[in-house]
Amino acid sequence: MLEDKTPIEYVDVNGVSVKTGDRVRLRPHEGGDIFDIALAGKTATVEAIEQDYENNIHFAVIVDDDPGRDMGLLRQPGHRFFFTPEEVEPLLPGEFIE
Numbered sequence: 001m002l003e004d005k006t007p008i009e010y011v012d013v014n015g016v017s018v019k020t021g022d023r024v025r026l027r028p029h030e031g032g033d034i035f036d037i038a039l040a041g042k043t044a045t046v047e048a049i050e051q052d053y054e055n056n057i058h059f060a061v062i063v064d065d066d067p068g069r070d071m072g073l074l075r076q077p078g079h080r081f082f083f084t085p086e087e088v089e090p091l092l093p094g095e096f097i098e
Helices: 034-039 069-073
Strands: 010-013 016-019 023-026 043-051 057-063 081-083 088-090
Touching: 010 088, 016 043, 016 088, 023 057, 023 081
Parallel strands: none
Antiparallel strands: 010 016, 023 043, 023 088, 043 057, 057 081
16 A cells, blocks of 8 residues: 555655755756746755655655745645656755855
């Protein structure tokens, strides 16, 4: 059962362990939807690491400059976005953020 899966504590992204609470820059794949275009280059916080029924891993993120950020923390639609490990760039502590 999906509910019996062990929670994922971290995912290695380009040699960096990314876990819940870490900050990332969004780098969606080309040819995505309008949200991918609008969110490209934005910084976000990993709210959760989730695994779908095909065992694909996704980061649930909340965009840092979203005025509805608190809605994302409540897991409301439209304020929580999903990206694969290949679509995020880890931000290291102290790294300059635009």
